[in-house]
Amino acid sequence: MQKIISSRSNSNVRHAKNLVSFVSYRNKCKEFIIEGRRLCLSAVDSGVEICQCYLTEEAFKKHKNSLERILKNSQKIYWVKDFLLEFMSDTKKAQGIICVCKMLDKDRIKRKTNSIEMDFKGSTGNFIILENIQDPANLGTIIRTACAFGISEVILSNDCCDIYSPKVLRGSMGSVFELPFNVCEDVCDFALKMKNKGVLVCAAVAEKNNSITINDVDKSRAKAVAIGNEGRGLTSDMIEISEIKFTVPTSNKVESLNAAVAASIIMWEMTKRRAP
Numbered sequence: 001m002q003k004i005i006s007s008r009s010n011s012n013v014r015h016a017k018n019l020v021s022f023v024s025y026r027n028k029c030k031e032f033i034i035e036g037r038r039l040c041l042s043a044v045d046s047g048v049e050i051c052q053c054y055l056t057e058e059a060f061k062k063h064k065n066s067l068e069r070i071l072k073n074s075q076k077i078y079w080v081k082d083f084l085l086e087f088m089s090d091t092k093k094a095q096g097i098i099c100v101c102k103m104l105d106k107d108r109i110k111r112k113t114n115s116i117e118m119d120f121k122g123s124t125g126n127f128i129i130l131e132n133i134q135d136p137a138n139l140g141t142i143i144r145t146a147c148a149f150g151i152s153e154v155i156l157s158n159d160c161c162d163i164y165s166p167k168v169l170r171g172s173m174g175s176v177f178e179l180p181f182n183v184c185e186d187v188c189d190f191a192l193k194m195k196n197k198g199v200l201v202c203a204a205v206a207e208k209n210n211s212i213t214i215n216d217v218d219k220s221r222a223k224a225v226a227i228g229n230e231g232r233g234l235t236s237d238m239i240e241i242s243e244i245k246f247t248v249p250t251s252n253k254v255e256s257l258n259a260a261v262a263a264s265i266i267m268w269e270m271t272k273r274r275a276p
Contacts, residue, residue, distance in 0.1 A: 004057070006081045013080070013088060016054060016100055020090050023162045030103045032164035036095040037063055040070050042174025049102040050074045056082050059096020067097065074099065090166035103164065104177070125152035126270045127199070127224040129191055131234055133160045133259060138230065140171015141260040147175035149267045154179060155224070157187035188237045191224060195241060199224050203234055203242035204266055211245040214269045225266055230259045 005013060018025040019033045026032050031051060034043055037059075043050060053074035060067055071077055085094040128151055133139050139161055146154050161168065163183065169176060184190045195201045200221040205211055217223070226242060228234030239245065248257060248265050257265070 004079045004081060005054075006084060008084065008087055012052065012078055013054075013084060016052070016088050016098060019100060020088065020166055023165070026103075026162070026164055031100050032103060032169070033090070033166055034099050034101060034169055035089055035091060035097070035166060036170070037066060037070075037097055039169065039174055040097055040099050041066060043099065043101060043177055044070055044073045046174065046177035048104070048177055050099045051102060052076045052078060052100040053097065054078045054080050054085060054088065054099075055097040056080060056085055058082060062096070070097065070099070091170075125222050126267070127151065127153050127155060127194070127222075128263065128267065129155045129187060129201075129224055129226040129238070130160055131157045131187060131226060131238055132229040132232070133227075135230055135259070136161050136165045136167035137171050138258070138260040139163065139165075140168040140173075140176075142227075142263045143168070143172040143179060143181070144175040145260075145264045145267055147172075147179045149271045151179070151267060151271070154181045155187060155190060156181060156183045158183055158185055188235070188241055191226065191238065191241050194224050195243065198222065200244070201242045202226065203239045203245045204228070204262065205239065205245045205247060206233060207245075208247050211247050213249050214246050214266060215249075217244065217246055217269070219270070223270060225270060227259060227263050227266070 007013070016033060019029065019031055034040055050073055053071060053076070055067065057079065085096065085098060088098055128142070128146055130142065133142070143154060156163065163176060163181065191201050200218060200223045202217060202223060202225045204225055204227050226234055226238050248262055250257065
């Protein structure tokens, strides 16, 4: 077994810690951190490039068979003391393994996006547009639900919280590795292009005036549903681009729903099939 790292000043440890802590550092290095055996296994199964793997002896003894599969797919392996993994971790209780991964292949994602865009007309696909979602737990849950319901792609404005945030990755439970996504410089312009290709662009709003309910949205067309910021909702530009506005019916006792809860209900309605 290799030498066990036990110093916080170790350059590799500092690198991993900075990836956990700073968005700008992640973007500069084009790398991100994943924690825990299940998420690391999901990354391996999805073909994510693992640059470095940090783990403790205790974790390896406990989960040797599954961890060996991760180690075989890791370019470099570092053994660390338990307290050091706690220091590197984003959670209160580390799970014995942390992996440094290359950011997902954006060129590949863009090529997928372009092929989907060319096939918008006549498509029955479903798309989610997210504007300025700030809570990492919300974003992770939305991505996980989108993957579960077979959403074709998630489109994000560039002011959404970082999709490579450890909290987003944990919340998605590995779905971020599977679901096509596109972070747009101008999400309204992208939505307009979708609309021009024949996609029904819809705005999810809280106001009931001049809006229909989600039950009345046409399910036969390709749809892109825009969901806005947790507090402010959608921008006026996105609402103006949208062909229709709809609400999720609730009792008068509740003003609005949590963004992730609303998105989950919307995606269920988008994808469920009504009896003929």
